[in-house]
Amino acid sequence: MTVIVLSGPIGAGKSSLTGILSKYLGTKPFYESVDDNPVLPLFYADPKKYAFLLQVYFLNTRFHSIKDALTEDNNVLDRSIYEDALFFQMNADIGRATSEEVDTYYELLHNMMNELERMPKKNPDLLVHINVSYDTMIKRIKKRGRPYEQLSYDSTLEDYYKRLLRYYKPWYENYDYSPKMEIDGDKLDFMANPADRQVVLNQITDKLKEMGKLPEDWKKPTDIQIEA
Numbered sequence: 001m002t003v004i005v006l007s008g009p010i011g012a013g014k015s016s017l018t019g020i021l022s023k024y025l026g027t028k029p030f031y032e033s034v035d036d037n038p039v040l041p042l043f044y045a046d047p048k049k050y051a052f053l054l055q056v057y058f059l060n061t062r063f064h065s066i067k068d069a070l071t072e073d074n075n076v077l078d079r080s081i082y083e084d085a086l087f088f089q090m091n092a093d094i095g096r097a098t099s100e101e102v103d104t105y106y107e108l109l110h111n112m113m114n115e116l117e118r119m120p121k122k123n124p125d126l127l128v129h130i131n132v133s134y135d136t137m138i139k140r141i142k143k144r145g146r147p148y149e150q151l152s153y154d155s156t157l158e159d160y161y162k163r164l165l166r167y168y169k170p171w172y173e174n175y176d177y178s179p180k181m182e183i184d185g186d187k188l189d190f191m192a193n194p195a196d197r198q199v200v201l202n203q204i205t206d207k208l209k210e211m212g213k214l215p216e217d218w219k220k221p222t223d224i225q226i227e228a
């Protein structure tokens with residue numbers, strides 16, 4: 001049983017790599033609730049009003065996903081519950097949450113993490129972190145085209161995204177729930193370039209092999225279909 005979680009800033013390529021990796025390994029993908037998330041557009045329209053509600057929404061869906069992933073066999077998750085506090089702390093630091101909301105959030109998070117301690121499997125096997133620069137992040141956000149994430153929608157988003165990148169560095173360095181590895185999301189175009197894609201997949205399977213976590217019956221696929 002192998003559970004892999006992806007991490008990285010907005011637009012880093014987590015969902016894309018989750019799809020590729022789950023096809024390559026023959027495992028089940030778990031996607032973050034985004035397009036069906038009713039609170040996300042509200043948050044971008046009025047962050048101060050909706051930061052807490054959005055966080056509770058994400059925390060709840062992430063808790064469901066990680067619980068299922070830690071119970072079932074062989075999964076890939078496109079964002080970890082471990083990044084939840086990073087987002088909320090950043091929003092709280094810029095005045096988008098009251099001290100009561102902050103206290104309630106951390107208590108809830110703590111309770112949920114304690115529940116995970118009771119699972120047969122407590123942590124993922126591997127965290128794969130996609131590193132991207134600000135320029136790459138913005139290019140990908142534009143390419144994906146969600147209107148409320150564009151810099152033209154709200155000029156303060158530039159600062160928000162740059163700040164998010166600054167919060168990710170220490171977060172990754174301090175992450176210790178499982179072994180971890182980084183992918184260079186600036187250099188490796190695993191969507192459009194098959195050679196780059198293979199480099200990324202080899203990096204991940206080499207790490208799994210080294211850890212003795214590559215499923216024994218796994219055979220390297222000759223080809224996988226990528227949806228752009």
Ligand SMILES: Nc1ncnc2c1ncn2[C@@H]1O[C@H](COP(=O)(O)OP(=O)(O)O)[C@@H](O)[C@H]1O
Binds near residue numbers: 008190191192228
């Ligand atoms: N390594 C990459 N090279 C080029 N384009 C990419 C890469 N990773 C993702 N993309 C594109 O960038 C956009 C955002 O990717 P996505 O997987 O949704 O990111 P995330 O889930 O991290 O927010 C999508 O349009 C995707 O096709």
Ligand SMILES: Nc1nc2c(ncn2[C@H]2C[C@H](O)[C@@H](COP(=O)(O)O)O2)c(=O)[nH]1
Binds near residue numbers: 008054083
């Ligand atoms: N305030 C928060 N926003 C979050 C959180 N998790 C994701 N998001 C936002 C960021 C993007 O607009 C969108 C999807 O994220 P991707 O990285 O998958 O593009 O949702 C969060 O915990 N808090």
